[in-house]
Amino acid sequence: MCRAEEFLAEREAEFDSIYSVFGAVWFTDPAVLLTLVRRALKPGGRFVYSHLPPSGECPGPHEYDMYGPDDELLPITLWCYRPYMWEEKLLASGFASASGRRLPCPPEKETIGTLLVEATA
Numbered sequence: 001m002c003r004a005e006e007f008l009a010e011r012e013a014e015f016d017s018i019y020s021v022f023g024a025v026w027f028t029d030p031a032v033l034l035t036l037v038r039r040a041l042k043p044g045g046r047f048v049y050s051h052l053p054p055s056g057e058c059p060g061p062h063e064y065d066m067y068g069p070d071d072e073l074l075p076i077t078l079w080c081y082r083p084y085m086w087e088e089k090l091l092a093s094g095f096a097s098a099s100g101r102r103l104p105c106p107p108e109k110e111t112i113g114t115l116l117v118e119a120t121a
Contacts, residue, residue, distance in 0.1 A: 002028050008036035015040050020049040025117075026078055029061070030086075034093035041121035047095070053102045053115040054080045086117045095119040 004024035018037055020026075025033065026049075037047050058080045065073040081089065083100030090098035100117040 004028060005032060005036060008033075008040045011040040013040070013042050015045055016042055017046045017048070019047070022051050023049070025049040026051040026080075027076060028079065030079055030081075030089050030093075034089055034095075038094045038121055043121055045121040047090075047119045047121070048117070050114050050116050052080075053112055054082050058082055059085055083115065083117065086115075090117070090119040095121060 002024065004020075005028060018041060041047060059082060061077045061079050064076050064078060066076050068074045083102065086100045087098040098117070098119040100115065102113050103116050104113045105111045
């Protein structure tokens with residue numbers, strides 16, 4: 001269990017909002033995390049998160065290696081879904097509404113933008 005899961009497992013209807021910027025949502029099994037987030041939000045509370053938009057390897061979990069503090073390779077899993085798939089997962093986890101979209105970068109930047117997802121408890 002990751003730290004976000006441990007923290008949220010101890011809470012119930014405690015928060016007005018929860019957000020994750022390139023954080024726990026991207027690195028944690030949504031089947032577990034989304035239910036915990038929903039339970040931790042007060043009625044009407046908002047959950048907002050962002051990470052990179054889906055790539056050609058979407059959807060689902062993908063294994064990668066990252067370099068750790070001492071240059072050792074650490075295996076990580078990234079959970080990648082298209083916006084409509086995140087919406088479906090959020091609604092299935094008990095959220096009242098969900099909306100996902102890709103925010104493009106400014107034209108002068110050569111990056112892929114950001115996935116932004118919002119949900120209401």
